[in-house]
Amino acid sequence: MASAATSKETLQRIDPRSQHAQRITEFVHDFVDLDASPSEAKPSEFWQGINATETSLWLDSGEIAAIGSLWNENLSGLTTNNTLLNKEVQEGTYDDLVPQAGKLVADLAEESQVREIGFILNLCHALKLVQQFRCGVSVELHTDLAYDTAATIDYARRCHDICPEFFIVKVPLTPAGLVAIRQLRDEGIRVNCTLGFSARQNYVATALARPSFVNVFLGRLNSYVADNQFGDGDLVGEKTTLASQAEVATFTRGLPMTDTKQIAASLRDASQLPRLAGVDVITMPTKVARQAKETLNQPWKSQLSEQHRVVLDEKVNPETVQIEKLWEVSKSERALVQKAILSPAADANELRLMAADYDSEDLFPVMSEQELRWIADDGKIPKHHRWQERIVRGDLAIDSLMTLAGLASFAASQAKLDDRIRKHLR
Template identity: 45%
Template sequence: MNESLKEKIRNFVLDGVREEKVVGTTDPFWQGLKNTGTELWLDTGDMEEAEKNWSAEMTALTTNNTLVNNEIQKGIYDSFIAETREIVKELPLQEQIVEIAFILNARHGLRLAHKFGGFVSVELHTNTAHNFEAIVDYGLRYFEICPDQFIVKVPYTAVGLLGARKLRELGVKINFTLEFSARQNVMVAAITKPNYCNVFLGRIGAYISASGLGNGSGAGERTVISTQKFVTGLTRNNEVPTKLIAASLRNYPQLDALAGTDVYTMPTKVAADGKENMDGSFKSKLDVIYPVDLVEDAAKYFPEKLWDVTEQELALAKSLDENCPKNGSELIHRAHEAGCGDLFPYLSEKDLQFIASDGKIPKHERWANRIESGELAIDTLLNLAGLASFTADQAELDARIKRIIMGE
C-alpha cells in the first residue's frame, strides 16, 4: 500500500472523533489496591460498561479481537464500514477487509482514548501473527494515529517476538500478549523488552480443571507471582522496565490474591463484583507461593513449566537477545537446538486444525502423550489455542465487513 493511501486512512480515522469525556472520581476501594503497586486497567471495549466502572485510579482500557468483534457485531459501525469502503475501494477485496478491520480497531480505540483519557491497548489483525513486515507496518500505523495513548498488542509467536522487538526500537509502546507461563515471559522480556507482557491466568486453572489434573486452584496465581519475579529481575535495569499484566482474571478474589502485581486487566464484572463484595483492605501478595491442587498423575505432564524457568531456558533467552535471529524460523530452530523445542513445537496443519476446533481450552487427552514426551507443553497449547480463538473472532468480524461492503 502506498504512503498516500496510508495517510488518507490515518486522517479518516482521526476525523470527527468527539467523545464526551468521562472524569473518574476518586474511589478509596481502588486506591487501596493501587497502593499495593498495582496499575488498574479495565478489560473491555464496551463504552457503557467501562463508564459504569471507571474511576480516577484507573489508567487504561484494553481491547482484543474478541472484544472489538463484540462491539462491531452490535451494528454500531455498519454505516461507518460502508463509508470506509470508499477509502479503500482500489485495493483487492481481501486487503480491503483487513484494512477496514484495522480502521475499526483504530477508530474504536481512539474513541476510548478520547472518552476516558487513558491508555488503550489495540490489537493487530490475527493474519499478521507470523508476518514480520505486517506487524511492524500496522504497529507503526497505530502509533502514528495516537502516539501518546495507544499501546500495540502483539501476540506471542516466534515472528511476533521479532516484530515487537523492532517496534520497540522504533519507539512504539508494546503490550505483548497471549503468554501463559513464566518461561514464555522470560523470552518476551529478554528478546522484545516490551512495555507490558501478560499471563492469562484464568485459562491456566481452566485447563488443569478440565483436564482432570487437579481442581485448577492456585495454578494461575502461582504462575503470575513467579512470572512477576522473573520479569522484574530481567528488566529492572532496562531504560523502560517491562511490567507484568495479570490478565484473564476470572473472579473477584483474585483482586486480593494477586495484589502487588504490576497491572490488572479487569473484566467489568470482576471489577464490579470486587467492589460489591470486598472491603478494600489490600496488601501485596508478591511473597506468597500459592499451593497448586494437582492429582498425583499430573506430574508427568510437567505443570511446573507454567511457573518454573530452567537455566537452559534462561540461557536461550539471553542468547536470542544477544544474537537476535534473522527470522522466526531461525528462532524456532535455535530453540530446538537448545533443547527447548516445546516452546515452539513443530506442528502439522492437522494439529493446528485440532487446536482450533478445541476452543480456548485444548482437549488434554488429544495431546497428553506428546506433552508427556516433551514434544509439547501446556503453556504452548494454551498460546496456540488462544491465537486460534482470536482468529475465529477476527474471521467473524471480517465476515461482517465483507457482507456490508459487498452489499449483501
C-alpha cells in the same frame, strides 16, 4: 509439518508512509473528536487500596457504557481484542462506518479491503475509548499478522501514528511477533506482548524483545487444570503470574532500556484480585470489577512474596502434565536467552531453531495442519489427552499450547468480524 500457523495468501499492505495510509489516519481522526471533554473520573477509596500495593488497574472491555459506569481516577488503562470489538460490530455499532471506510480502500483486492477496514474499525473504536477516558488503550491487530513479522511492523507503526500518546499495540507471543516487537521497541513504540501463559515465556519475551507489557492469562490456566480433571485448578494462574512477575522484574532491573511490566490478565472472579495485589498491572472484565466492589472488603496486601501451592489430583501422573513449566524457568531457557541477547535472531525461523538448539523447542512448537484444526475445534481450553504424548516427549507444553488456542479463538472472532465487513462491501 507446518509452523505454528499457516499464513494466508500474501495480501496487499499499505506502506505506513504512503498517502493511502495518511488518508486513513485523517479519516480516523475525523471520526473521533479528541477535543471533546472526557468522562469525569473521581477517586475511588475502594480501588485506592490496591493501587497502594503499586498495582495499576485496567478494564478488559470495549463497551463504553459498561466502562463509564465503573470509571474512576484509580483506573489507568483499557484493553480491547478482536472478540470485544466483534461484539460491538455484530451489534451494528459500525455498520455505517464500513461503507465509508470501504471507499478509502476500494482500489485493493477484496480480502485486502477487509483487513484494512477491520484495522480502521479497531482504530476508530480505540480512539473513541481514548476520547472518553483519556487512558492507555491496548489495540489488537488482525490475527492473520501473528506469523508475519513485516506486516506486524507495518500495521503497528500505523496504529502508533494514530495516537502515540495513548495507543499500545498488541502483538502475540509468537516467534514472528517477538522479532517484530524488538524492532518496534527500538523505534519507541509501546507494545503489549499478548497471549503469554507462563513465567518462562515472559522471561524469554522480555529478554529478546523488551515489550512494554507481558501477560499471563491466568483464568484460562485455572480452567485448563479443572476442565481436564487434573484438580480444582485453584491458584494455578495466580502462582504462574507471581512467578512471571518475579522473573520479569529481576530481568528488567539488570537490562538497560528495559521497562517491561507484568499484566495479570483474564481474571474470572473477584476473589482472584487479593491474590494478585502487587503485580504491575491487573486487567479485568467489567463484571469482575463490579463483583469486587460488591464482595471484597479486606485490606489489600502485596502478594509478591507469596508462594502459592498447587495440588493436582492424586490420580494424575505429573510427568504427563508437566505443570511446573508454567512457573519455572529452566537452565536451558536461561542459556537460550543469553545466546539470543548476544546474537539476536534475524527472523522467526532462526529464533525457532535457536530454541531447539537449547532444548526449548516446546516454546515455539511446530504443528501439523490437522493439529491446528484440533486446537481450533477445542476452543480456548485444549483437551489435554490430544497433546499428552507430545508434552511428555518435550516438543510441546501447556503454555505454548494455550498461546495457540488463544490465537485460534481470536481468529474465530476475527472471521465473524471479517464476514460482517464483507456483507457491507457487496
